Amino acid sequence: MTQPPRRYLRLPFGNDRLSLVATIVLVLLVLAGLLAPLLPIGDPEAIGAGPRLSPPTGDFPLGTDNLGRPMLARIFEGILLTFVVSTIAVLIASVVGAILGMIAAYTHRALDETVSRIADMLFSFPPVLLGLLVTAILSPGIHSAVAAIVLITLPAMVRVVRAATLDIARRDFVIVAEVAGASFGRRLFLHLLPNTAGVVAVQTAYSISLGMLIESALSFLGLGVQPPSASLGSLLREGALYLDIAPWLAFGPGALLAAAILSVNLFGDGLRAIVDPLEARPLR
Amino acid sequence: MSTVARYALVRIASACLTLFGVAVLIFGAIHALPGSFEDVLVPQAPQELRDQIAARYGLDRPLVEQFGMWLGRAIQGDLGVSLITQQPVAAEFARRLPVTVEIAGLATAIALLVGVPLGVLSGLTGHRRLVPATSRLVGGFAMSVPDFVVGAVLLYVFSRYSLWFTIGEWTPLADDPIANLRGALLPAFALSLLGIGLVLATARHATISVLGQDFIMAAVARGKRPGTVVRQHVLRNAGIPVITIVAIYSGYLLGGTIIVEMLFSVPGIGRYLIFGVLNRDYTVVQAGVMLAATFFILLNTLADALYAALDPRLAGSQGR
Numbered sequence: 001m002t003q004p005p006r007r008y009l010r011l012p013f014g015n016d017r018l019s020l021v022a023t024i025v026l027v028l029l030v031l032a033g034l035l036a037p038l039l040p041i042g043d044p045e046a047i048g049a050g051p052r053l054s055p056p057t058g059d060f061p062l063g064t065d066n067l068g069r070p071m072l073a074r075i076f077e078g079i080l081l082t083f084v085v086s087t088i089a090v091l092i093a094s095v096v097g098a099i100l101g102m103i104a105a106y107t108h109r110a111l112d113e114t115v116s117r118i119a120d121m122l123f124s125f126p127p128v129l130l131g132l133l134v135t136a137i138l139s140p141g142i143h144s145a146v147a148a149i150v151l152i153t154l155p156a157m158v159r160v161v162r163a164a165t166l167d168i169a170r171r172d173f174v175i176v177a178e179v180a181g182a183s184f185g186r187r188l189f190l191h192l193l194p195n196t197a198g199v200v201a202v203q204t205a206y207s208i209s210l211g212m213l214i215e216s217a218l219s220f221l222g223l224g225v226q227p228p229s230a231s232l233g234s235l236l237r238e239g240a241l242y243l244d245i246a247p248w249l250a251f252g253p254g255a256l257l258a259a260a261i262l263s264v265n266l267f268g269d270g271l272r273a274i275v276d277p278l279e280a281r282p283l284r
Numbered sequence: 285m286s287t288v289a290r291y292a293l294v295r296i297a298s299a300c301l302t303l304f305g306v307a308v309l310i311f312g313a314i315h316a317l318p319g320s321f322e323d324v325l326v327p328q329a330p331q332e333l334r335d336q337i338a339a340r341y342g343l344d345r346p347l348v349e350q351f352g353m354w355l356g357r358a359i360q361g362d363l364g365v366s367l368i369t370q371q372p373v374a375a376e377f378a379r380r381l382p383v384t385v386e387i388a389g390l391a392t393a394i395a396l397l398v399g400v401p402l403g404v405l406s407g408l409t410g411h412r413r414l415v416p417a418t419s420r421l422v423g424g425f426a427m428s429v430p431d432f433v434v435g436a437v438l439l440y441v442f443s444r445y446s447l448w449f450t451i452g453e454w455t456p457l458a459d460d461p462i463a464n465l466r467g468a469l470l471p472a473f474a475l476s477l478l479g480i481g482l483v484l485a486t487a488r489h490a491t492i493s494v495l496g497q498d499f500i501m502a503a504v505a506r507g508k509r510p511g512t513v514v515r516q517h518v519l520r521n522a523g524i525p526v527i528t529i530v531a532i533y534s535g536y537l538l539g540g541t542i543i544v545e546m547l548f549s550v551p552g553i554g555r556y557l558i559f560g561v562l563n564r565d566y567t568v569v570q571a572g573v574m575l576a577a578t579f580f581i582l583l584n585t586l587a588d589a590l591y592a593a594l595d596p597r598l599a600g601s602q603g604r
Contacts, residue, residue: 018421121305128539129576136561136569137313213430217543220432221558233432240436240547247440254433262428269424 019270022263029260033080042070044077045228053246063248065238074230075252079260081231085142085224086211089149094204097154101161102192106169116162119155127152127210128217135223145215145224152214153207160203164196198275205268209261216257232257288592299585306577307358311351314566354570363571368563373571377553384552386457386464387544388537390472392530395479400526402480403487404518407495419488426481431540435474435547442470454551471548475540479533486529490522497521524591531587535580 036044047067054064062071104115122130131148138144168174174191182191218224219233220240227234232253239250329337338344342353357364363373406419442449449470455463494500495518503513542554549555553572560568 117302117305121302121309125306125573125577126535126537126539126580128536128542129573131539132542132557132561133310133313133569133573136564136566140562209428216430217432217539220430220543221546223561236432236436240432240439243436243440244443250436250440254430254436258425258429258433261430262424265424265428 016270016273019266019273022266023270025259026263026267029079029256029263030083032076033083036073036076036080039073039076041073041076044069044073044230046070053242053249055246056248062252063246065249066242066246071235071249071252074235075232075256078230078232078235078253079256081225081229082212082215082233082257082260085145085215085231086149086208089146089215090153090204090207090211092146093150093153093157093207094200096150097157098161098193098196098200100154101158102165102188102196104158105162105165106188106192112162115158119158122151123155123159125152127214131214131218132223135218140223140226142225142229145218148218149211149214153210157200157203157207160199161196164199165192168192168195202268202272202275205264205271209264209268212257212261212264232260291592292589295585295588299581303578303581306581307355307574308351310570310573310577311354312347314570315347315350358571358574363574364567366560366565366568368565368568373567376556376568377571377575380551380553380556382457383454383550384541384545384554386468387472387475387541387550387552388534390468391475391479391537391540392534394473394476395483395533396526396530398476399480399483400487403484404491404514404522406484407488407491407522408514408518419484423481423485423488426477426484429477431474431477432543432547434477435471435544438470438474439547451548454549467550471544471550474547475537475544478536478540479530482529482533483526486525487522490525491518494518494521520594524594527587527590527594531583534583538576538580 032039041061042050047069050064050070052064053066056063062075064070065074100115100119104112125133130152131145134148134151135144138147169192174187177187177191215224215231216233216236219231220237222234222237225231225234230238235253236250236257239246239253242249335344342350345353354364361374363377365372366376402419402422439451443451448466450463450466451470454467457464500513500517503517504510508516541550541552542558544550545552545554546558553575557568557572559565560572
C-alpha cells in the first residue's frame with residue numbers, strides 16, 4: 001500500500017468528505033440559530049409582521065404562518081431550540097451514563113447487575129412511548145422533553161461505557177496503577193475515563209441526533225415545547241394543519257429537521273471512524 | 285436439545301423478571317404524584333368527595349397493596365376503566381389493536397422487502413467506490429428523516445393527487461381488503477422508512493463481514509456458482525443481525541405508529557394512547573405503556589430464541 005500524499009492543510013475527518021460536509025452544515029445551522037436575532041429576517045414572535053399564510057416572497061423567503069409571523073425567523077429559532085434541548089439533555093445523560101457505566105464495570109458485581117438490569121429495563125421501552133409516559137407524568141413542556149431524552153439515551157450510554165470499561169480495566173496499565181497503590185478515584189478519572197472518552201463522544205453524537213428526533217416527535221404531538229416558543233417539531237405540527245393551503249409551512253421545518261439530524265448522524269459516523277477505525281471500516 | 289431448552293427457560297424467566305420490573309416502574313412513576321387521580325376526576329371537589337373517590341378506586345390503600353391489586357387484575361385481562369369515558373380499557377385496546385398491528389406489520393414487510401435486497405446487493409458490490417457512499421447516504425437519509433416529515437410529504441402529495449390511495453378514511457380489513465389497503469399503505473410506508481434504513485445498513489454490514497470469512501473463499505474455490513454462494517452462505521449467515529434489527533425496529537414501531545396514526549387519522553392504539561396522555565387519563569396510559577412493553581419484551585425473547593435456533597452455539601454459551 002502506498003503512502004497517501006502529504007497534505008499541508010489537514011482537514012478533520014481526513015478522506016471522509018461526507019462527514020466534513022455534514023460538520024460544516026451543522027455549524028452553519030447552529031450559527032444561523034444563534035445569529036438569527038441579528039439577521040434581517042424579522043422577529044419570529046412578531047404577530048402580524050406580514051400577511052397571514054403568505055407564500056414565499058422577497059420579504060418573507062419562506063412565507064409567513066397563520067399569524068403572519070415570518071417563517072424563516074421562526075425556523076431559525078426552532079432549530080436552535082431543538083439543538084439546545086437535545087444537547088442539554090444528552091450531556092446530562094452522557095455524564096450520568098459515563099459515571100454509572102464506569103462504576104458498574106469497575107466495582108462490585110452486585111452493583112453492576114443492578115445498574116445493567118435497570119438499563120436493560122429502560123432500554124426495553126420504545127423511545128416515543130417512554131417520552132409519552134414521562135410527559136403524562138410531568139405534564140407537557142420542555143422539561144418533560146429533556147427528562148424523556150435523558151431517560152431514552154441514558155441506557156445506551158451506560159451499556160457502551162460499561163463495555164469499554166470492562167475492556168480497559170483488564171489492561172496492564174490499569175492493573176499496574178492498582179498495584180502501585182493509585183486510589184480508586186485516580187484510577188477512575190486518570191486511567192479509565194480518558195480511555196473511554198472516545199466512545200463517549202461517539203455515543204453522545206448519536207444520542208444528540210436521537211434526542212433531536214425525540215424532541216421534535218414530542219413537540220409534533222403537542223407534548224414538548226409549548227407556544228409561543230417553537231421548535232422544529234412544533235412548527236411542523238402547525239404546518240401540518242395548513243398542508244392543503246400553505247404547504248411551505250411544513251416543508252421548511254421538515255427539510256431543515258431532516259438535514260440537521262442527517263448531519264449529526266454523519267458527523268457521528270466520522271467521529272466513530274476516528275475513534276474506532278477498525279470497527280467503522282471493516283473492508284479497508 | 286437440552287441446552288437449547290435450558291437457554292429458552294432462562295430467557296423466559298429473565299423476560300418475566302424484566303416485565304415485573306417494568307410494571308413496578310410504570311406503576312411507581314404514575315403514582316409518584318400524590319392525589320393526581322382525584323385531581324383529574326374532580327379537580328375542585330371538596331375533601332369528602334375526594335375521599336369517597338379514593339376509596340372507590342382503592343387509592344386510600346397502601347401503594348404495595350394497590351400495585352398487587354392492579355397487577356392481579358392486569359394478569360386476568362382487566363386493565364381498569366378509563367378515567368374519562370368509564371369504558372373498560374382492555375376492550376378499547378382490543379378493538380384498536382388490529383389496526384395498529386396491520387400498519388406495523390405492513391411497515392415491517394416493506395422494510396424487509398426493500399432493505400434486504402438493497403443491503404445484500406450493496407454489500408456484494410462493496411468494492412466499488414461509489415456504492416458505499418451511496419448506500420451510506422441512502423441509509424443515513426432513511427434513518428435521519430423523521431417519520432412525520434415523510435408522512436407530511438406523503439400527505440401533501442397524495443391529498444393533492446389521490447393516485448388510488450385514500451387519506452383520512454379507514455375501512456376495516458374484514459369489510460373490504462382493497463379499500464383497507466388504499467388507506468393503510470401510505471401510513472405503513474411512512475413508518476417503514478426507518479426500517480428500510482436499519483435493515484439496509486445491517487444487511488450490508490453483515491454481507492460484508494460474511495464475505496470476508498474463510499468458508500466463502502472455500503466455497504468459491506470448490507467452484508460453487510456465485511448465486512449459490514450467496515443463497516447458501518451469505519444470506520443464511522447475514523440472517524441473525526437482520527433478525528436483531530427487526531426486533532429492535534418493531535419496538536420502535538410501537539412508538540412510531542403513535543405519530544403516524546395521529547398524522548393520517550388512523551384509528552389505532554397510538555391515537556387512543558395520545559389522547560389518554562393529553563387528557564391525563566392515567567389508566568389508559570398505564571395500560572398502554574404496559575401492553576407495549578410486554579409486547580416488546582416478548583419480541584426480544586422471541587428474537588433470542590430464533591438466534592438459538594439459527595446458531596445453537598449461542599444457547600450453549602449463554603451469551604448475550
